[in-house]
Amino acid sequence: KAVLLLLRGPSAMVNEDDFKVAVTIVFALLILCLLFYAVRALCLIGSIGCCIADVCKCCTRCFCKCFKQDKEGGAVATGGAAAGALDPLHRAGNWGALMLMICAIFMSIIWQFYIGEHMDEWKLVRDAWQDNCDPDDGDYPQCAEYAATYRVSFATVIFFLGMACVCAFEPRLHDEGWDIKFFAWLGIVTLFIFAPNRVFDDHGYVWPARIGAFAFLILQQIILVDFAYTVNEKLTEMGMREGEDGLTPPLLLLLGISVACYSLAFAGIVCLFHYYTGCTNSDAFISITFIMIVIFTIAQLFSDPALGHNILVSSVVA
Structure with missing residues (x-):
């Protein structure tokens, strides 16, 4: 009542009930205005999202147009398109998956090194991020940083597993709808923010991820070895074909690639020793890696040439 009297003034002759009705109407109008601007803000956010989706879609189409491979010197026509026309969906799935990765x-990098340790400051997710990662523990804040990376990794695994299942029944979906797929992946990551750490740490996702990573590394080494042997054979054949004595340009290129690969490998080992020392397991694995590189390189150099030895394979694997 004091507020009403202050607003009305001492000499006001307006009825108190009428004044209350007027104030209620004013507040109702203010609330409607706020709701209106809130809806406009949501529409603006939606428009921005649509723009981002269009940009992603255009990027995938531009990439697939730039890297489209022609067969026998002519463009590949799909879906009844005329010869020479570019299919906008050609290899869009490959480039979309690459962009998402x-x-x-x-x-993962930004979340781990800049945001992860501050996630428990958000009350809504504090319990989830402090699960098996208490600030009083000695592993904090590393456990929170790792948990951030695990969330992104698990979301990506679920996304691509879902894609594999869907594309098994409808292969064309591999190339379509990457704007929607991107936001679907982002939605999975957002949902995982509220999931407890035990879903992602040693009690859940981490061990299957480690086993899968080991299997992937083995497969990757096989692919790299096959690729290195192919490149070595091509460059050696080109070098021998020129009929010159000594190191021909293809052989020099082969030697340069090998030296570059070894340089990168040893630089990486030095960085590992510099940034990841102090842990017995880390030191042991880094040392074993360095020793095995040296052993296999020596074995390649002194093996029988008839067995197809070459230094490029050792350098690529290193």
């Missing part, structure tokens, strides 16, 4: 890598 790049986004996942950058998100």
Whole structure:
């Protein structure tokens, strides 16, 4: 009542009930205005999302147009398109998956090194992020940083497993709808923010991920060895074909690639010793890696040439 009297003034002759009705109407109008601007803000956010989706879609189409491979010198026509026309969906799935993986890598890095340790400051997710990662523990904040990376990794695994299942029944979906797929992946990552750490740490996702990573590394080594042997054979054949004595340009290129690979390998080992020392397991694995590189390189150099030895394979694997 004091507020009403202050607003009305001492000499006001307005009825108190009428004044209350007027104030109620004013507040109702203010609330409607706020709701209106809130809806406009949501529409603006939606428009921004649509723009981002269009940009992603255009990027995938531009990439697939730039890297489209022609067969026998002519463009491949799909879906009844005329010869020479570019299919906008050609290899869009490959480039869309690559772009999503790049986004996942950058998100993991940013989340781990800049955001992860501050997630428990958000009350809504504090319990989830402090699960098996208490600030009083000695592993904090590393456990929170790792948990951030695990969330992005698990979301990416679920996304691609779902894609594999869907594309098994409808292969064309591999190339379509990457704007929607990107936001679906982002939605999975957002949901995982509220999931407890035990879903992702040693009690859940981490061990299957480690086993899968080991299997992938073995497969990757096989692919790299096959690729290195192919490149070595091509460059050696080109070098011998020129009929010159000594190191021909293809052989020099082969030697340069080998030296570059070894340089990168040893630089990486030095960085590992510099940044990841102090842990017995880390020191042991880094040392074993360095020793095995030296052993296999020596074995390649002194093996029988008839067995197809070459230094490029050792350098690539290193």
